[in-house]
Amino acid sequence: MATSHGSKDDFPLEEMGDYKGQMSELPDGYTVNFESIPAGMGGPELFKGLPDDACQSPHWGYLFKGRFKATYTDGSEDIVSAGEAYYLRPGHVYEALEDVESLEFSPTNEWRQTMEQVSKNVEGMQ
DSSP states (O other): OOOSOOOGGGSOEEEETTEEEEEEEETTTEEEEEEEEOTTOBSHHHHTTSGGGSBOOOEEEEEEESEEEEEETTSOEEEEETTOEEEEOSSEEEEESSOEEEEEEEEHHHHHHHHHHHHHHHHHHO
16 A cells, blocks of 8 residues: 555565565655665676666665665666765666665656566575
8 A cells, every 4th residue: 555654664574585675655656665785685687587687667765874886788887875865767787785774766667577577586596
């Protein structure tokens, strides 16, 4: 059920390997997600099978802890560090360079499509 507000503890915990997310759908087709991602998680193998083998969802967020890298299909990169707000455009591969804690907003449909494929890839790696 969509909510217009809530705290991290209000949202159910979802785990995928060492990934932890507490998320909820917002009105107008967006998902809010509090994420904990361990260092080293991510990389090209997680996104295999998506168009261009990259996440096709845009994300807006804030990084509370750690550092991550987004590598885009055009070859450019963004390194995001704790204390920074960020925008990741479609066509990126994510990699946690350090343990990460973030708050992220994404269009629900694109985010779900990405996570379905990522979940299959994680299962295949275990």
